[in-house]
Structure formats: C-alpha cells, structure tokens
Amino acid sequence: MLRAADLDHFVRALGRAVKEAVPPGGPEAALAARIFKALETPGRPPPAGVRPRRPTPADALDEAFALAARGPEPVQHVAGALRAMDPRLAWGPRPGSENGDPAFRKAHANAVIAGADGLERREDVRIGVSLVAPHTDYVKHRHPPEELYFVLAPGDWWREDLGWRARPAGSIQHNPPHAWHNMRTGETPLLAVWCLWTADA
Numbered sequence: 001m002l003r004a005a006d007l008d009h010f011v012r013a014l015g016r017a018v019k020e021a022v023p024p025g026g027p028e029a030a031l032a033a034r035i036f037k038a039l040e041t042p043g044r045p046p047p048a049g050v051r052p053r054r055p056t057p058a059d060a061l062d063e064a065f066a067l068a069a070r071g072p073e074p075v076q077h078v079a080g081a082l083r084a085m086d087p088r089l090a091w092g093p094r095p096g097s098e099n100g101d102p103a104f105r106k107a108h109a110n111a112v113i114a115g116a117d118g119l120e121r122r123e124d125v126r127i128g129v130s131l132v133a134p135h136t137d138y139v140k141h142r143h144p145p146e147e148l149y150f151v152l153a154p155g156d157w158w159r160e161d162l163g164w165r166a167r168p169a170g171s172i173q174h175n176p177p178h179a180w181h182n183m184r185t186g187e188t189p190l191l192a193v194w195c196l197w198t199a200d201a
C-alpha cells in the first residue's frame with residue numbers, strides 16, 4: 001500500500017527530527033530506530049466514513065503552530081507537515097476524560113496519526129499529537145508501551161523519577177514502559193507528537 005503524500009511527508013520529517021534529537025547510544029535512540037524502521041512499511045487506510053474533527057481549544061492550536069514556526073528547523077518541518085495534514089485529523093479529548101472536569105475537556109485535544117484508530121491503521125506503532133491550552137495541568141498517566149514525545153511548542157514535562165522539567169521546542173521526553181508522566185502549560189499552549197512502540201504491549 002502507498003502512504004498518502006501528506007502523511008508520508010510528516011513521517012519522514014518526524015523520523016529525521018526525532019533521530020537527530022535523541023541522545024546517541026541510549027534507550028531513546030534504540031526506540032526511535034525501532035519505531036521509524038517499522039514505519040518504513042505503511043499500514044492500512046482507515047475505514048470509510050471516519051470524519052475529521054477540530055480540537056476544542058482551536059485558538060490554542062493556531063497559537064501553537066505559530067510558536068512552532070519560530071522554532072528550530074526540524075520543528076518547523078515537522079509542524080509544517082502536521083499543519084498540512086491537520087484538516088484530516090480527528091481531534092478529541094483523551095479517552096476517559098468524558099466524566100471528568102469539563103474545563104479540562106475543553107483545554108486539551110489529541111489526534112491519532114498512526115495506530116489502531118489512526119489515519120493510518122497499524123498495531124506495531126502508535127503516533128499521535130497532543131495539544132494543551134495555556135494554564136492547564138494535563139493528567140498524570142502511564143501505559144505499557146515505551147514512549148518518546150517530540151516537542152513542537154514548549155511546556156513542562158513530569159516523569160515520576162525526574163520531576164518537572166521545561167522542554168523546549170525540538171526536545172525529547174522519553175518515558176519507559178509504565179512510567180508515570182504528565183505535562184503542564186504556563187502562558188502558551190503546548191503541542192507535541194508522541195511515538196509509542198505498541199508491538200510488545
């Protein structure tokens with residue numbers, strides 16, 4: 001199967017950016033190599049009738065794209081490719097937030113790009129994007145798959161063994177399997193791509 005041109009462009013830009021950003025020789029580099037090797041083989045198209053959806057904090061997305069456009073070159077490339085694909089994305093609140101704080105539901109959105117419920121269907125890898133509006137604490141969460149975030153618009157990341165750290169545009173947050181982690185914003189929105197290795201999970 002051929003990959004749609006916009007998605008192909010995004011995957012290539014992301015692969016280059018992530019491989020450049022990870023510290024060489026560490027677990028981040030090993031995970032990035034595994035994920036982007038798998039992505040060389042395209043997945044399946046989604047079933048017909050999957051509708052795009054705009055994120056609730058739509059202004060925050062515009063602001064995040066404007067911030068990313070002033071970031072380092074790899075960030076500009078990834079964000080540009082994401083923006084070109086954005087009209088096709090189905091943004092929505094994180095699963096499980098349905099019955100929680102309504103203000104939080106309106107202050108964040110996620111979209112799945114590749115994965116079991118993504119624009120490209122596959123089970124080995126899950127790639128998506130998270131948008132967090134200003135002055136928002138995301139939710140402490142963890143999952144079996146190992147994860148890399150690539151930051152497009154900066155914010156703070158927390159990991160149980162590292163505490164809170166400011167992550168600038170172009171940086172990586174690595175989460176080992178099952179590690180608790182979180183994100184939060186100050187004055188500006190956060191936008192980040194996450195890459196999960198789901199084949200073993």
Ligand SMILES: [Fe+2]
Binds near residue numbers: 147181
């Ligand atoms: Fe995560």
